[in-house]
Amino acid sequence: MSEKFMVKRDGFPSKGEIVIGTVTRVLDFGAFVSLDEYENKEGMVHISEVASGWVKDIRDYVKKGQKVVCKVLNVDRKRGHIDLSIKDVTExxxxxxxxxxxxxxxxxxxxxxxxxxxxxxxxxxxxxxxxxxxxxxxxxxxxxxxxxxxxxxxxxxxxxxxxxxxxxxxxxxIKPPKVKVRGYFELTCFKPDGIERIKKALMAGMNVKDGAEVKIEYVGAPRYRVIVESEDYKTAESVLKKVVDKVVKTMKSLGGEAKFVREAV
Structure with a gap:
């Protein structure tokens, strides 16, 4: 079986860096870890850096071949020593x-x-x-x-x-991450068919697309949340403005009142 193609970094990791490695040897006083990201670099995790509290037997915590995430405690470039800690890495x-x-x-x-x-x-x-x-x-x-x-x-x-x-x-x-902008409408209409008119105003906003996804959710009378999702903030903001204009104008033309409040994401 051919070896996996990998590109490794030259040089040494920096103090404080979070690295990933494979345990190569486990001794009574500590474990040696081959750094997966670096060319021919090995570090050592002292038994006191394996886990919080007293460790009686290091082999209860690490085994040869195990993949571990460590924090670089110290680097001695002249001697080629890299001190690592497993316990100092947060979940x-x-x-x-x-x-x-x-x-x-x-x-x-x-x-x-x-x-x-x-x-x-x-x-x-x-x-x-x-x-x-x-x-x-x-x-x-x-x-x-x-x-x-x-x-x-x-x-x-x-x-x-x-x-x-x-x-x-x-x-x-690789798909670009989506961004969201949001806010809510306060819509009121005291006509006999007021609910239908509010629905019509919201539908007018839903029909605005222009490269973004528009969602409108019922929060609780008279509030309706609008969420616009797009690949970039510029498009999302532009579409949100169009949705707000459309809903507000439609609601007012149908004899109701409309107010928009922006929400922080």
Whole structure:
């Protein structure tokens, strides 16, 4: 079975950095961890840094081959020593790091596919990958940039052919995050068919699209919440303004009153 394609960072991690690694050896006084993101770098977790409280047997907490998220306590570049802590990593930091690493592993595969599609050797691809990490901090971030901004941003690093291949894969796999803007209407109409008139005004707002998704929810008389979801704030704000104008004008033309209050997201 061929080894997974990966691009590792040169140099040492920084003090305070959250890193991911694989336990290679477990001894009575501590565990040695190979740093997955760094080229030929290994750190050590002293038994006192494995878990909070007294640890009788380190093997109750870590095992060879286990994937661990650690905080870098100290780096001695001259001696090549990296001191790590498992207990100093919060649950949130651990989950975020594992998710980042999962995304990065996917990006390695995408880069490999892009490289193969343009006939690039693994060695050349690794060199370019290291440059992408230096500029964007991760291969996944580079793919995100290509997905959102277009292949041109990568050309100075990758060349045009590979940049286009990366952008194509990025667009297929990375969807821009959605943004939401919201507020609520206070709508009143004292006509006999007032409820129907309010519904008509709200429907007029629902029919506004322009590249965004519009939702209107009943909160409790006389309030109706409106949520506009889009890929960018500029579009969302523009559509929200159109929805508000449409609902307010329609409600007033139908003999009712309308007020809009903006909500913080």
């Amino acid at each position: 949130r930091q651990r989950k975020e790091k594992l998710q980042q690493w999962k995304s990065e592993m996917r990006a390695f595969k995408w880069l490999e596919i892009a490289g193969e599609s343009v006939g690039m050797s693994k060695e050349e691809l690794v060199k370019i990958g290291k440059k992408l990490i230096k500029t964007y901090d991760s291969i996944y971030n580079a793919f995100e940039e290509a997905a959102y901004e277009g292949y041109e941003v990568l050309v100075p690093i990758t060349g045009e052919e590979l940049a286009k291949a990366i952008a194509e894969i990025a667009r297929e796999n």
